[in-house]
Amino acid sequence: SQELEQSPQSLIVQEGKNLTINCTSSKTLYGLYWYKQKYGEGLIFLMMLQKGGEEKSHEKITAKLDEKKQQSSLHITASQPSHAGIYLCGETLDYKLSFGAGTTVTVRA
Amino acid sequence: EAQVTQNPRYLITVTGKKLTVTCSQNMNHEYMSWYRQDPGLGLRQIYYSMNVEVTDKGDVPEGYKVSRKEKRNFPLILESPSPNQTSLYFCASSYSGPSYNEQFFGPGTRLTVL
Numbered sequence: 001s002q003e004l005e006q007s008p009q010s011l012i013v014q015e016g017k018n019l020t021i022n023c024t025s026s027k028t029l030y031g032l033y034w035y036k037q038k039y040g041e042g043l044i045f046l047m048m049l050q051k052g053g054e055e056k057s058h059e060k061i062t063a064k065l066d067e068k069k070q071q072s073s074l075h076i077t078a079s080q081p082s083h084a085g086i087y088l089c090g091e092t093l094d095y096k097l098s099f100g101a102g103t104t105v106t107v108r109a
Numbered sequence: 110e111a112q113v114t115q116n117p118r119y120l121i122t123v124t125g126k127k128l129t130v131t132c133s134q135n136m137n138h139e140y141m142s143w144y145r146q147d148p149g150l151g152l153r154q155i156y157y158s159m160n161v162e163v164t165d166k167g168d169v170p171e172g173y174k175v176s177r178k179e180k181r182n183f184p185l186i187l188e189s190p191s192p193n194q195t196s197l198y199f200c201a202s203s204y205s206g207p208s209y210n211e212q213f214f215g216p217g218t219r220l221t222v223l
Binding site (some may be wrong): 030031033040041042043044045048050090092095096097099100101102103 | 113140149150151152153154157158165167168185197199201206207208209211212213214215216217219
């Protein structure tokens with residue numbers, strides 16, 4: 001199965017600062033998904049990207065898929081405590097869904 | 110309320126004692142799947158089902174069984190649990206296949222096998 005690499009593995013950000021998470025694939029992504037998980041809880045869908053160069057925003061979160069469709073980034077502007085959690089990127093191949101290992105975000109007041 | 114429910118939420122058992130984790134969705138979704146989440150390994154797919162009576166292996170199916178006799182239910186069966194199956198398990202569903210469809214996740218089942 002195609003492997004997704006996420007970076008960084010974890011990060012600590014001061015409240016109000018911006019942060020960026022990256023998700024990289026060795027092959028072309030046909031659909032890239034971003035989910036958020038609060039510790040020990042289920043995943044919540046954030047965004048889905050399909051086209052090269054596509055960018056989507058929801059509140060203070062922006063996700064982009066590069067033109068080659070091999071890398072995606074998730075950017076949070078002016079982070080808040082509610083942004084803390086684990087962010088996972090995922091992609092589908094046939095009928096399977098695979099995820100990166102996740103990025104743990106801690107927001108310090 | 111549209112949701113995916115899992116039971117039990119927490120389970121401690123012993124090696125070799127058969128167990129079933131139930132999963133149910135009330136959204137009439139065709140696609141359902143099971144994942145396990147382990148530190149450093151992320152979320153890995155165990156089995157998925159495209160519809161009633163149609164199931165297939167994910168990336169880590171060894172030691173697990175599933176069935177899909179009804180559209181709403183997709184139980185995960187561990188016939189002879191072992192300590193390496195200690196993990197956090199998630200069930201998810203979507204309207205159709207995972208491509209271009211949001212997955213709705215259950216709250217998780219934390220399983221410990223002694």
